[in-house]
Amino acid sequence: MRSAGRLSMLDLICEVLRVDMSALIGEDPVRRAESCLEDAEVARIQSALERYPLTSPVGSPVDTAALRRRVEHAWAAFEFADYDVVSLVLPGIIEEAQHGHAAWDDDGSALLLIEVYQLASxxxxxxxxxxxxxxxGDRGMTLARQRGDAIVVAATGFRIANALLSIGRARQAQALNISLAETLQSELRDEADRALYGHVLLQAAIAAATAGDQVGVRDLVAEAEDAARVVSPGSNHHRLAFDSTNVLLHRVGALLALGEGGRAIEIAATIDADSMRMLRKERRAALLVDVARAYGQVGDRDRAVRALLEAETTASREVRCRPVAQATIADLLRRSRNAPPLELARLAERSGVRV
Incomplete structure (x- = not known):
């Protein structure tokens, strides 16, 4: 299990990067008793990412078809918010994809390895x-740039931008996403490409909101809305689930970053039940966590708790595994002047939150 030693490591990272803990994990630090990612798994994933195999190991060649099935299974687990499952299989599929590319050194093996890096990021x-x-993300970007394919570069690059955003580099993340979107503009061949273009714009909007750039948010979301008009509802191109509903989800996230919780609640309320059902579990639960955060911003603890409970029912690991959800629970506990409501206390216990 993860321990307070993990928080010590985060403290060290914050000191080296010269960022606040809140910038690193999205909210105040949370003392957790458990996590979906153990220290041993972190070490295995890091070890796999740090390998640069130039040749495939002696023995049976990599079974590309079997590896593809394992990657598909891992993506499905991600979309169901089964992050403990994904983290368990990541080291193995990273190493196998690396060995496959070392052995075959062709477009197919390169694309599969890039996709694995995208999933990991x-x-x-x-x-x-x-x-x-x-x-x-950086490992994937190196391979993507070698191929010279703007679509693959953008599909990998926005993940690097998101990592930058998570460590407090909002302006850099915004600039990278805008650069990726500009590169994509001349490469839009079909609906899938336009979905990727719209998604990158939304990532730029979230970064702009984090940087306090309201005008940038407005313009980027408007352009993403235009892109969504030619994307089929419920589509999952590049595994991004980009469509008009997804634009609304990101508007909620951007408003939260701007501190406009009331407006975020209003936008979330415009998403109808049918559109909600079409969302994959990970996105649906993530939206509910954002709604809970919005209610927290406006001081409505009870509705915030109800949103978190609904998110937990939808995809429990989206609440129990993600630092942003953990921090939201902790914040609600701190705001309870007396004993917290029983439902909140039980949710905190299930999630391993300690304040």
């Missing part, structure tokens, strides 16, 4: 391992 960022998320 997204998962690690979700779980608060931001430096490793950056490393995974």
């Amino acid at each position: 997204s998962t690690l960022r979700k779980l608060g391992e931001h430096s490793l998320a950056w490393l995974a």
Whole structure:
């Protein structure tokens, strides 16, 4: 299990990077009794990311078809917010994809390895391992740039930008995402490319909001809305689930970053039940966590707790594994002047939150 020693490591990282703890994990530090990512798993993932195999190991060649199935399974687990499952299989599929690329050194093996790095970066960022998320993205970006494919570069690059945002580099994240979007503009061939373009714009908008750039948020979200008009509802191009509903989700996130919790609640309320059902579990639960944070901003503890409980029912690990959700629970506990409501206390216990 993770321990207070993990927080000591975070303190050291904050000192080296010269950022506040809140910038590193999104909110105040949370004393947790458990996590979906153990120290041993972090070490295994880091070890895999730090390998640069130039040749495939002697023995049976990599079974590309079997590896592809394992990657598909890991992506499905991610979309269901089963982050403990993803983190468990990540070291193995990273190493196997690396060996496969060393053996075959072709477009297929390169693309598969890049995709594995993308999955690793997204998962690690979700779980608060931001430096490793950056490393995974950077490994993928190196390969993507070698291929010279703007689509693959953008699909990898925005994950690096998100890692930068997570360590308090909002302006740098915004600039990188805007640069990626500009590069994509001349490469938009089909609906999938436009979905990626719109998603990158939304990541830029979140970074702009974190930097306090209201005008930038407005313009970037408006352009993303235009892109969403030509993307089929419920689509999952590049595994990004970008469509008009996803634009609304990011508007909620941007308003939260700007401190406009009341407006965020209003926008979230415009998402109808059918659109909510079309969202994959990870996105649906993440939205509910954001709604809880918005209610927290406006001082409505009870509705915040109800949103968290609904998120837990939808995808429990989105609440129990993510630092931002953990911090939201801790904040609600701190705001309870007397004994916290029973539902909140029980949620905190299930989530391992200690304040």
